[in-house]
Amino acid sequence: MIDKTWTIGHDTVRVDAWAKVRGEAKYGDDLRLDRPLFLKAVYAEYAHAKLIKIHKEDALKVDGVVGVFDTNDVPKEKMIGELFVDQYVFVDDKTRYFGDVICVVAGESQAIADEASKLIKVDYEPLPVLTDPRTAIGNEQVINKNYKDNVCGDIHAIKGDIEEELNNSDIIVEDKFETDFVEHAYIEPECVVVEPSLMRDELTIYGSLQAPYNLRISVSRMTGIPESQIIIKPSNIGGSFGGKIETAEAMACRAAIVANITKRNVHYKLTREESIRESYKRHPIYFDMKLGADKDGKIKGLKVDSINDAGAYINMSVGVAYKTATLGPGPYKMNALDYDAKAVLTNNSHTGSMRGFGTPQAIFAMENLMDELAEKVNVSPYEIRKRNILHDNDITPCGHKLDFINVSIGECMEKCAKEIDYESKYKEFKEYNKTHKKKKGLGIALAMRGGSIGADGNGFDVSRCLIEIEPDASVHFNIGLVELGQGLRTTQAMMCAEGLGCSLDRVTIGETDTSRSPVTGACIASRGTMLGGGAIKDACDKIHDIIKVALEKVNDEEIDNIIFENEKVTFNGKTISFEEAVKKCYSINMTPMAVGTYQVPKTNWVPYRGGMTGEPFYTYTFSCAMAEVEVDTDTGFTEVIKMVDAVDMGRAINPIMAKGQIYGGMVMGQGMGLTEDLAHNKKDGTLKNLNFDNYILPTFSDVPDENVAILNEHPDGRSAFGGHSLGEPGTETSASAIACAVNMALGKAGCIKTLPYDLDKVYFACRNLEKEGF
Amino acid sequence: MNNVKCKKYFRPETLLELKDFLKNTSENVSYIAGGTDLILHAREKDIYENNIIVDIFNLKELKGIKEEGDKIVIGAGATHTDVEQSDIVNKYAKVLALACRSVGSVLIRNHSTLCGNICNASPAGDSLSSLAVLGAKLRVLRDDKIIELDFFDVIDKPEVNKLQNKDLVVEIVINKLDENVKCDFFKLGRRKALAISRMTISTICKTDESGNVVLFNITCGATFPKPMTFEDVNNILIGKKPSKELIDEVAKKLSDKIPEIAGIRKSTAYKQPVCEKMVKRVLSKMLLNEEV
Known part of the structure; x- marks a missing residue:
């Protein structure tokens, strides 16, 4: 690992900053291809119904309508999916949720397609609708015939003997918690644009596409066109947070089918309402928890049964269950763990990747339970955590010995406590709340996040890139990890410069283009920095070898050791410039170009007592968030006064943007914690709040100016450039910290058991507490 | 406007031009000023397909806020920002300035x-609860003449006004309040900006030298189908010295109006008691200088 750095670790202006702030950057819907067809989808009227007949005649009569396309127009495979192929891009046999697409109308203008789509009539035979995963388990109504009991995944993380530990505990804390659907709320609704080649059987696909290589597979499978002739060029993307994978993929498949049949360019965008209706969401998860501790509050064992609502398609639900089960227990020491995480199909919106991926929900449940434990032991929430957190060389709840990393969770907690002045405020608020209706609270939430995918992806967690140094010593760098607004292209370019030993000015990072960048895993799972970094390092090392051989040939000498650093190349007691080294390489027609590959080493995750145990991840990020709130007990309104979030992301490659990710993460958690509610209808599986008038995101006025992001860096020896995960750690704790703070304000740990803590819920909780004599 | 379906879009340069146009048309007319409602309505449903949309936002004659003796006259083209920042409104009808400041966001x-x-x-x-306690009047251009209508008579029921086709509100007229009148505006939303009101409470109150209430008007918004004020609520305090008991009575009586008038709805269990608590909070602060 690198000690002294020249580019990484220094605040750097993002490479796309000017184009974006000037409004010049092109997003999917900005693309204007020649005479495109515009698509409009017809959505399912029932969340669960047999599709009997689609009446297209009236729509087809509309002037300017080119066609109406449905499942019968899919030439090859009809389903897509990253891990489980179970999602129809057009309804085939039956509808499974209210965002399913029956067909698309293609018209010469958006207005024509929109109008004609209203003329499509569909005959259905309604089926019973399952909207609660708890009752869906074993229900006679089966959503996917391959999963007879509707359970599509079951992850069981186990360590030690849970029954024995619970039996030997002095204190038992038991509780149940629930979370709700959460929308990603990216500012840019999905848009895809497809351009068929008139030269050969080839499609180029642009737009808001988070996972280009997965998409390529799906389009290939649907159309029969080989992957090399499906070119994905994601446009600038206006936010994703995990949300522009399967939905955008289904859209791209529909558009690709239309483009392939008509040989016309196709433009297909969603309105906000369509986006919220069709796109997948964060999983609602139901937790049933039991924790045993000794009389001092030291945890002995934790038993959890959790059920996530996968919705209509499996999507990432099993992977999400994996993270819930393995990371849900938090950064705490315990002798035994029995954490079961089931994924269950229903007729709700399907649920998939969203920043946090099954942990914000689990942390909400776990941290509330920790506060309840603190209350029983009669110590502060801070003290109970201090007694239980992991340290260097400790073994995690899943059984992973942490002898390779700084276990900095204690430090993160201390830094947050100092910043928010926890100790004195905690005492002060307890007194203050006795006499005030607007009550104050502090909340803490801790997390350990696995870097990248984890052992459920053992063997396929890989990344690749292509670096080419041109004859003038400028560098062209191609990587398939997509910029989603988080600043990835800048950090990747910085690592490329650092790895090559040249200045950042030399590096051009090309727009992601699957025809130029080698296949790589997607920009998901907070893996871009660690996985991209690994591939970049490999490519840089290979290029250094090429230049070394070239210099040996040109100078006719053997080189033992060669150092590329800060625009200089040093070998055999000589120092030449980077540019000179490159020129020498080209002078004998050698090519300083390489493909880098990095694979996360397999970890030891093994069967044990009917579940799995061991090393669920290769490395970890530790983080702590604290929140200060004021709750108006007369109205239920919660004001966030200040939040602090300390994250150990290994090394912050671009510190100023790392802080930006944390600041954004806190706000995202604030929405999940307090206001964001899609108004899921438990009778018919629909969502009522389809736009941001009623789906309440925090505004600038709601976000405290006082928020603080703390970079608690300890470069990770398991990552090429020292940085591991940050994207998800930035947000996974904040909703929980706020929830715990509200419950402290109300005077009862774990008081409100479901998210979000909106006006009405907090108000009625206050009234119930009054009845109980609080 | 490209996406709004309408029969015709017309933007007069002067009020005179508009008057001429109105005289000669029998079509349905929808007026657009800021567009923050109309554009959204049109996006959801094609409700203006058979209407002529007349854009009055640029009519200079409708801009401005002025004094007319004991009245404040607010032009129909005045934005919420104009009203919020108007010295006249802040001096003589502070409750309205406060209400306008709570609308949407700065941009809206x-x-x-x-x-x-x-x-x-x-x-x-x-703004409606504040206009209710101020007893606003509207000057309306109808058949080429200006008539004055009571604000309460213009709003009929949710999302429906009683204006006739082509009627153009040109001015809002408010009786100036004495500078000593205390004003309060309370808004409860789910967030601090861009929040759809769950409840507003507007209050104006004046006491004489002996501490007796001589003027009192309080009502809430987002709770009734149309703006309303209640004599029986206001009379609880008028002529009396404010006390905790009287404030409690006002709070009870006003909050009881919610189920009485709007019926028992899903939100009543929340809104009624919150209204009672907030009225107590507002009046205790205003009249007794006490935090409750």
Whole structure:
């Protein structure tokens, strides 16, 4: 690992900053291809119904309508999916949720397609609708015939003997918690644009596409066109947070089918309402928890049964269950763990990747339970955590010995406590709340996040890139990890410069283009920095070898050791410039170009007592968030006064943007914690709040100016450039910290058991507490 | 406007041009000022397909806020920002300035008009409870003549006003309050900006030298199908010295109006008690200088 750095670790202006702030950057819907067809989808009227007949005649009569396309127009495979192929891009046999697409109308203008789509009539035979995963388990109504009991995944993380530990505990804390659907709320609704080649059987696909290589597979499978002739060029993307994978993929498949049949360019965008209706969401998860501790509050064992609502398609639900089960227990020491995480199909919106991926929900449940434990032991929430957190060389709840990393969770907690002045405020608020209706609270939430995918992806967690140094010593760098607004292209370019030993000015990072960048895993799972970094390092090392051989040939000498650093190349007691080294390489027609590959080493995750145990991840990020709130007990309104979030992301490659990710993460958690509610209808599986008038995101006025992001860096020896995960750690704790703070304000740990803590819920909780004599 | 379906879009340069146009048309007319409601309505449903949309936002004659003796006259083109920042309104009808400051966000307020907030007739309109306690009147251009209508008579029911086709509200008229009148505006939303009101409470109150209430008007918004004030509520305090008991009585009586008038709805269990608590909070602070 690198000690002294020249580019990484220094605040750097993002490479796309000017184009974006000037409004010049092109997003999917900005693309204007020649005479495109515009698509409009017809959505399912029932969340669960047999599709009997689609009446297209009236729509087809509309002037300017080119066609109406449905499942019968899919030439090859009809389903897509990253891990489980179970999602129809057009309804085939039956509808499974209210965002399913029956067909698309293609018209010469958006207005024509929109109008004609209203003329499509569909005959259905309604089926019973399952909207609660708890009752869906074993229900006679089966959503996917391959999963007879509707359970599509079951992850069981186990360590030690849970029954024995619970039996030997002095204190038992038991509780149940629930979370709700959460929308990603990216500012840019999905848009895809497809351009068929008139030269050969080839499609180029642009737009808001988070996972280009997965998409390529799906389009290939649907159309029969080989992957090399499906070119994905994601446009600038206006936010994703995990949300522009399967939905955008289904859209791209529909558009690709239309483009392939008509040989016309196709433009297909969603309105906000369509986006919220069709796109997948964060999983609602139901937790049933039991924790045993000794009389001092030291945890002995934790038993959890959790059920996530996968919705209509499996999507990432099993992977999400994996993270819930393995990371849900938090950064705490315990002798035994029995954490079961089931994924269950229903007729709700399907649920998939969203920043946090099954942990914000689990942390909400776990941290509330920790506060309840603190209350029983009669110590502060801070003290109970201090007694239980992991340290260097400790073994995690899943059984992973942490002898390779700084276990900095204690430090993160201390830094947050100092910043928010926890100790004195905690005492002060307890007194203050006795006499005030607007009550104050502090909340803490801790997390350990696995870097990248984890052992459920053992063997396929890989990344690749292509670096080419041109004859003038400028560098062209191609990587398939997509910029989603988080600043990835800048950090990747910085690592490329650092790895090559040249200045950042030399590096051009090309727009992601699957025809130029080698296949790589997607920009998901907070893996871009660690996985991209690994591939970049490999490519840089290979290029250094090429230049070394070239210099040996040109100078006719053997080189033992060669150092590329800060625009200089040093070998055999000589120092030449980077540019000179490159020129020498080209002078004998050698090519300083390489493909880098990095694979996360397999970890030891093994069967044990009917579940799995061991090393669920290769490395970890530790983080702590604290929140200060004021709750108006007369109205239920919660004001966030200040939040602090300390994250150990290994090394912050671009510190100023790392802080930006944390600041954004806190706000995202604030929405999940307090206001964001899609108004899921438990009778018919629909969502009522389809736009941001009623789906309440925090505004600038709601976000405290006082928020603080703390970079608690300890470069990770398991990552090429020292940085591991940050994207998800930035947000996974904040909703929980706020929830715990509200419950402290109300005077009862774990008081409100479901998210979000909106006006009405907090108000009625206050009234119930009054009845109980609080 | 490209996406709004309508029979015709017309933007007069002067009020005179508009008057001429109105004389010669028998079509349905919809007025657009800031557009913060109309554009959204049009996006959801094609309700203006058979209407002529007349854009009055640029009519200079409708801009401005002025004094007319003991009255404040607010032009129909005045934005919420104009009203919020008007010295006249802040001096003589502070409750309205406060209400306008609670609308949407700065960007919305810079474009949306107070008159639009009235004519749109949404029960959640932020300004309506303040206009109710101020007893606003509207000057309306009808058949080439200006008539004056009572604000309460113009709003009929949720999202419906009683204006006739082509009627154009040109001015909002408010009786000036004495500078000693205390004003309060309370808004409860799910967030601090861009929040649809769950409840507003507007209060104006004046006491004489001996501490007796001589003027009192309080009502809430986003709770009734149309703006309303209640004599029986106000009479509890008028002529009396404020006390905790009287404030409690006002709070009880006003909050009881919610189920009485709007019926028992899903939100009543929340709104009724919160209204009672908030009225107590507002009045205790205003009249007894006490935090409750």
